[in-house]
Amino acid sequence: MDAIDVAAPDSAEAQLAQRIAHAPAGAARDAEAQLYRLLAPRVRRYGQRHLRDDHTADDLMQHVMALAIEKLRSGALDEPRRIVSFVFGACRMTVLDLLRGQRRRDELLRRHADDLPLADLHVAPRLDHERVARCLERLPERERAVLVLSFYEEQPAEAVGHSLGLSAGNVRVIRHRGIDRLRRCVDGGRRAA
Amino acid sequence: MSTAMPTHPSWDALVDYWLGDGDAAASDAIDAHLMQCDACGALVDEVSALSRGVRDAFARGQVPAMLTPAFVDRLKATGRRVREYRVSHNGSIVCSVAPDDELLVSHLSAPLQGVTRLDAVLALSLAPGREQRLHDIPFDAQAGEVVFTPRTAEVHHLPTHDLRVRLIAVDAGGEREIGHYTFHHQAARPA
Secondary structure, three states: OOOOEOOOOOOHHHHHHHHHHHOOOOOOHHHHHHHHHHHHHHHHHHHHHHHOOHHHHHHHHHHHHHHHHHHHHHOOOOOHHHHHHHHHHHHHHHHHHHHHOOOOHHHHOOOOHHHOOOOOOOOOOOOOHHHHHHHHHOOOHHHHHHHHHHHHOOOOHHHHHHHHOOOHHHHHHHHHHHHHHHHHHHHHHHHHO | OOEOOOOOOOHHHHHHHHHOOOOHHHHHHHHHHHOOOHHHHHHHHHHHHHHHHHHHHHHOOOOOEEEOHHHHHHHHHOOOOEEEEEEOOOOEEEEEOOOOOOEEEEEEEOOOOOOOEEEEEEEEOOOOOOEEEEOOOOOEHHHOEEEEEOOHHHHOOOOOEEEEEEEEEEEOOEEEEEEEEEEEEEOOOOO
């Protein structure tokens, strides 16, 4: 697996990883739970972005975190302080395997998924769709159409532009303006509630 | 070996990232950054929540929008229950909506070649004397049609009524009507 430097060696994640690695296997449950709480949401986010499926992203999160903690417990990681790099690399490899069809979803959960430390995780907010609908309706037609076409299928600007007869650059300008307005409207409604 | 980006990406860059715009190097750099930055992760969660909110609202028929024929085809291909009406140029049609229809979609045939900006004016018989003007609506001139979905969730509850739509081409020389269409909507149940 490629080495990818993505975090300082004295980060909280690095310190927790070293505590787990230096304790007898499974004895540092508190550090494992803290590490899980820090890294699992990042892994899930990576999965949501690259797999476009919440359930598979959850499975990726369980798999990668189980793998990371297993490696730390068993002393198989040469440099525990580089745990974030290891997790990032594991995300990339697993997603590539999934996209190539070389790994099945249920296979992700085969390893020690039940043995993970349980921790409350931050979950991305779910918005009130009626409020979103009201805010969308306040947008100019063109912005609303671009946002619907962009977000319903999570399509890049080029694909949306092709279907609307617009350039990708034009779609991005309209999209940025539209999502800024939508964000402010939804945020305003949320604060008022 | 790659390294995370030294500064936080902008909101716009995170929207682009989420939707798959930008090159592979930019996407990799943001991936790496998000592995260590929870503040930016929270912004990505916000983009994701807005994306899901738009998807949910549209899927529930709560959002009127101009669409494209290809998008409607993909909706149907994924199993959405879409009821479509095609109205000829300056034509009219009797229409309805069934309880299990998720989206109503209208295709208005129109001579759009050479049109640079298009407005639509809607008049509902339930609100006599009132018109709603939709400015600068998106359209594909080559397809020769305007495709739109109303707020389908609301149409389910409307009584029998007529909807008249006029398409107006706007340019430096002024504006001209290029088509009109009438929908005679029959309520599924008397209201």
